[in-house]
Amino acid sequence: MILLSILAMTCLVFLSRYLFLEPRLPLRLSPAVQRLLSYSSPAVLTAIWAPIVFTHDSRLSIGANNPYIWAAVLAGLIAWKTKNVLLTTVVSMVVFLILNLVVWA
Amino acid sequence: MTSTALPETTVDSKLRLFWQGTIAMLPLSIAVLPWGLLAGSFAVEAGLTPLESQALSAVLFAGSAQLVATGMIKAGAGLVTMLITTFFITSRHLLYSVSMRGKISPLPLRWRLALGFLLTDELFALCGQQSEKQFNRWYALGAGLSFYLIWNLATLVGIVAGNYIPSLNDIGLDFAVAATFIAIVVPNIKSIPVLVSVIAALILSVSLALLNVEGSLMYASIGAMLAGYFTELGLGGKA
Numbered sequence: 001m002i003l004l005s006i007l008a009m010t011c012l013v014f015l016s017r018y019l020f021l022e023p024r025l026p027l028r029l030s031p032a033v034q035r036l037l038s039y040s041s042p043a044v045l046t047a048i049w050a051p052i053v054f055t056h057d058s059r060l061s062i063g064a065n066n067p068y069i070w071a072a073v074l075a076g077l078i079a080w081k082t083k084n085v086l087l088t089t090v091v092s093m094v095v096f097l098i099l100n101l102v103v104w105a
Numbered sequence: 106m107t108s109t110a111l112p113e114t115t116v117d118s119k120l121r122l123f124w125q126g127t128i129a130m131l132p133l134s135i136a137v138l139p140w141g142l143l144a145g146s147f148a149v150e151a152g153l154t155p156l157e158s159q160a161l162s163a164v165l166f167a168g169s170a171q172l173v174a175t176g177m178i179k180a181g182a183g184l185v186t187m188l189i190t191t192f193f194i195t196s197r198h199l200l201y202s203v204s205m206r207g208k209i210s211p212l213p214l215r216w217r218l219a220l221g222f223l224l225t226d227e228l229f230a231l232c233g234q235q236s237e238k239q240f241n242r243w244y245a246l247g248a249g250l251s252f253y254l255i256w257n258l259a260t261l262v263g264i265v266a267g268n269y270i271p272s273l274n275d276i277g278l279d280f281a282v283a284a285t286f287i288a289i290v291v292p293n294i295k296s297i298p299v300l301v302s303v304i305a306a307l308i309l310s311v312s313l314a315l316l317n318v319e320g321s322l323m324y325a326s327i328g329a330m331l332a333g334y335f336t337e338l339g340l341g342g343k344a
Contacts, residue, residue: 039302
């Protein structure tokens, strides 16, 4: 029963990933829709990272003692200056862990 | 990524691109490790057999949907409830799918199936903003497949080690996901419409998260895309 539930959910998830990749699906994206979709990457990624940084336990957390915000600002600066994803992630993560586990432990 | 524009056919260059994709995915693969461990140990704790627990990662392969599904199986929820909830969580993949249509739909069936199956938040993060010329199937496969293997390995360790794993949530490893996505988004803010879109996504996603709206990610994303698009129109089409 559990395996069947997993299979049913798998169908749903796979379908949502595959649907528009199918060339036989009669869908031609107009230039306007293509322009709209060009914003999908920054929009979705920000909609994922922003709640991680600014909310905690479903509450707004924007105080100066929120380590997520300081580390996120640092990540933004390093990314802007270097455009290096790996460097940005590693440095801001180390700073975050120091703030979270040492400074505000 | 500059060398990926031309169609290259040698086994050597395919392997090289596959490896480049793997390396580019590495920060996200590392960030996902604790969640994979959690998915495995949580599934066993919820009463699933080791096989069912691994199947969640190997077959369903959908981080947040997996954790929610496990919680619902534990709570004894019905199949319909599980499917409706899964649909809300997975609806964002429709957006990834339509965004990647220009790049993936011309590929042969086996490539479409493989890259479609591997089309997670993380793979979209890496390939979503690539142009059709920049996009390379081997690079995408390296990124997606390495991520899949690491997610499944982490799940396996979670299943085996179970309760011995301290609660990794508490030390805040979710920041690694935020850091990686910030690192991808910030260098791409090269115009006012993109900036408006990012700010709209930030405000909408935080507000909807605070209101506990189901499917908030989807609504915030579409709202932010519209904000960017209409700003572009307002500025006279100069993106």
